[in-house]
């Protein structure tokens with residue numbers, strides 16, 4: 184049966200849908216943080232279907248609510264009202280600070296960011312948009328212009344602030360940081376909340392011992408951002424997009440205070456600031472419900488997807504009534520499925536579970552524990568260059584050795600990834616060379632499961648070094 188599946192895949196499915204592993208997994212069932220293949224083998228899911236299964240696979244409460252709603256009403260289209268939508272809008276808006284109170288319900292992260300882009304332009308009456316290098320904001324033609332990492336790097340090779348070929352009005356600001364030396368993305372990592380020598384201190388969110396480096400890198404990146412602003416056509420911009428922590432780029436954090444200064448520069452030029460919370464939202468970062476809160480910034484538009492529906496396709500854009508009105512004035516938005524009764528019922532159940540089961544607190548506690556555990560491995564293995572992140576969003580960057588800081592060759596990263604999977608641990612991958620393992624388990628994960636993951640990873644590395 185397995186070979187038949189592979190054959191069907193080859194013949195009838197998009198060649199872009201490549202399998203994540205050399206020997207692809209055929210998944211059959213899921214329960215909370217565990218996945219089961221068709222042979223009954225179990226895997227600890229430390230990637231959550233790309234950071235999407237927020238409260239656990241087939242969470243019993245979410246399933247019960249979904250089943251009950253399915254018996255009653257699935258779909259009405261967005262031209263009709265139903266109480267699930269209004270209940271959901273009330274619940275979600277209560278989790279956002281003033282004046283972010285108006286919600287647009289859509290179906291995917293790309294669609295949410297497309298809409299945010301239209302909003303920024305409708306409101307500012309400008310066209311130019313800026314995103315960071317290393318950003319990922321989606322794969323629609325519009326958002327591909329914003330995305331700029333790995334194979335999604337569709338830009339002209341002309342240095343700072345160059346145009347995106349997909350979207351000529353989009354400009355790219357400074358790089359996000361990475362540990363690898365011959366990566367085009369360098370040095371920012373020194374300034375983020377990375378466990379360095381004084382690990383305990385760093386884990387509390389401070390960067391005390393690195394403050395000097397941090398200031399230098401921040402200044403350098405601010406100057407680069409100003410250059411980018413100056414290359415924009417009209418020297419005034421429509422908007423700026425940022426992930427509070429870059430996900431696809433391999434869990435990349437900014438220097439402390441950097442995003443805040445960037446927001447100020449954008450606003451000086453008349454642009455609106457958009458926080459892409461597709462990966463960082465819904466409590467995953469532990470200390471706060473939203474990633475932008477960890478950066479001490481206040482966006483004008485927030486986009487969210489993935490974890491919002493625990494795997495059910497739904498997404499949202501939240502903004503101020505003023506910005507929402509500018510869109511209504513030109514009637515620039517419609518979709519059929521957004522905010523269906525089923526999606527909203529599921530969305531409400533997810534929010535209730537996060538609260539009732541203290542999942543944000545769990546992200547904080549287990550995430551901090553996990554960061555420390557993996558940071559210990561970094562001290563043990565020369566091929567782990569960096570361990571960083573916040574809450575249940577952790578990146579492990581693999582290098583040839585700490586001295587050269589060159590990325591570990593893809594073949595070796597692939598092998599480690601595959602061997603971990605064969606021992607029951609599923610991780611994600613990211614970064615410019617696909618050299619960073621991304622660890623983002625469902626928010627119900629426990630410390631003993633983290634111990635299991637660390638042990639698997641450690642034994643695979645020992646085997647790899649032999």
Ligand code: PMP
Pocket residue numbers: 233291292293294296319320321322426430431459460461462488489
């Ligand atoms: N923004 C971010 C930060 C993402 O990580 C992703 C997906 N990886 C998207 C937007 C796009 O979401 P979707 O795949 O649902 O279109």
